[in-house]
Amino acid sequence: MTSTTTAPTFNPADPAGIDALLTQDERDVREAVRRFCDERVAPYVGTWFEDGTIPGIRDLAVELGSLGVLGMHLDGYGCPGMSATEYGLACLELEATDSGLRSLVSVQGSLAMFAIHHWGSEEQKQRWLPEMAAGRAIGCFGLTEPDAGSDPASMRSRARRDGSDWILDARKMWITNGSVADVAVVWAQTDDGIRGFVVPTDTPGFDAPLIKHKMSLRASVTSELVLDGVRLPADAVLPGAHGLKGPLTCLGEARYGIVWGSIGAARSALLAAVEYAGQRTQFGRPIAGFQLTQQKIADMTLEVVKGTLLALHLGRMKDDTGLLPAHVSLGKLNNVREAIDVCRTARTILGANGISLEYPVIRHMANLESVLTYEGTSEMHALTIGQAMTGLSAFR
Numbered sequence: 001m002t003s004t005t006t007a008p009t010f011n012p013a014d015p016a017g018i019d020a021l022l023t024q025d026e027r028d029v030r031e032a033v034r035r036f037c038d039e040r041v042a043p044y045v046g047t048w049f050e051d052g053t054i055p056g057i058r059d060l061a062v063e064l065g066s067l068g069v070l071g072m073h074l075d076g077y078g079c080p081g082m083s084a085t086e087y088g089l090a091c092l093e094l095e096a097t098d099s100g101l102r103s104l105v106s107v108q109g110s111l112a113m114f115a116i117h118h119w120g121s122e123e124q125k126q127r128w129l130p131e132m133a134a135g136r137a138i139g140c141f142g143l144t145e146p147d148a149g150s151d152p153a154s155m156r157s158r159a160r161r162d163g164s165d166w167i168l169d170a171r172k173m174w175i176t177n178g179s180v181a182d183v184a185v186v187w188a189q190t191d192d193g194i195r196g197f198v199v200p201t202d203t204p205g206f207d208a209p210l211i212k213h214k215m216s217l218r219a220s221v222t223s224e225l226v227l228d229g230v231r232l233p234a235d236a237v238l239p240g241a242h243g244l245k246g247p248l249t250c251l252g253e254a255r256y257g258i259v260w261g262s263i264g265a266a267r268s269a270l271l272a273a274v275e276y277a278g279q280r281t282q283f284g285r286p287i288a289g290f291q292l293t294q295q296k297i298a299d300m301t302l303e304v305v306k307g308t309l310l311a312l313h314l315g316r317m318k319d320d321t322g323l324l325p326a327h328v329s330l331g332k333l334n335n336v337r338e339a340i341d342v343c344r345t346a347r348t349i350l351g352a353n354g355i356s357l358e359y360p361v362i363r364h365m366a367n368l369e370s371v372l373t374y375e376g377t378s379e380m381h382a383l384t385i386g387q388a389m390t391g392l393s394a395f396r
Helices: 024-041 045-051 057-067 084-097 099-119 122-133 245-279 291-320 325-355 361-373 378-390
Strands: 139-142 158-162 165-176 183-190 193-200 222-232
Touching: 024 057, 024 084, 045 099, 045 361, 057 099, 084 099, 084 245, 084 291, 099 122, 099 139, 099 165, 099 183, 099 193, 099 245, 099 361, 139 165, 139 222, 165 183, 165 193, 183 222, 183 245, 193 222, 193 245, 245 291, 245 325, 245 361, 291 325, 325 361, 325 378
Parallel strands: 139 183, 158 183
Antiparallel strands: 158 165, 165 222, 183 193
16 A cells, blocks of 8 residues: 655754644744744844843834734724634743743733733723834833732732822732833732832832842843832823733733743754754764763654643633633743753753853743743742642642
8 A cells, every 4th residue: 555645854943743733824923933033033132131121122112002902802993813722832932032022022912911901991091002012102000019029918008088189109029011101001009909000110109110130031021010109190000900810911911922932942042052062073073972962852843842832721721711810820930940941951051151141042041930920920820720739728
């Protein structure tokens, strides 16, 4: 019996042939984002990381808006309305370039824009979402505080009524986009529980000093938010958000993007290691030909493949039935943890060159230390999974 089926070829950039599981539209989205990153960001991001700045970030935001990745999984108000899987593939390519780039996009779309889109009034949506989708307005999301990270219910930020207005006093830390934002979604305690507020950053009493001296996510704007007696009109509150469900729903969206993005960083480190190993000669031959190096490459390849399949599965679930918090925790805990291990292993293959910004490995490795912590630490995701598996909460 003969077969006319063409035998598959092995592609080191897609070892398990996962491309065959994607639709043409999904591949087109991925390629458009990859092309943008290769042309607009990759040649410069090492210098941005070294300098701790993103020159022309507002122009970059407009370009990202034109690309269609800002709020890309939201419908209406100038948003592209793409699928969760398409959004995930975009996050993978963005973070394959740099975690800071993916952070800019995910904070804009999955936190600030999603909060307004999901919990906001029609007036708030009309005012902010079209401008944010186009990148002409940048948003940030103020939840984390100096003494309230994994336990946001203990936040000290407070909003009180003053006639029909609100007076907001808040201190927020580690806020991506904060110093360049035009609008901040800020969460605070009120007499009616935790509420979210849409705060134009030119409101008197609002300040966002830049956080410096960080060794991770250096190609990203990270800030403190300081709100002292900020007076807001009654319609500044997000009408649909009451209690912790509001910010936690937003965090679930951002965490989903990290499930994909972290694998992008791992893939970048893996391919850099494979290329380097093929060029680096020791003892008369490329180190790619040594068994220990091939063992490392094989192990890294397995983790990138498994993480990509997990992300794709969760993307299909999100598009079909939606995801539970435990599903997202499974993805973030596994993929970020394994991505860090892939980067560390890749670093050993590059030897001393592994610490040079001429290669992406050490940059990804340092960035992922932040990704491991933000949007829920590994400990919090482990407890979320543990609670789902046992039915018992170990948070308190």
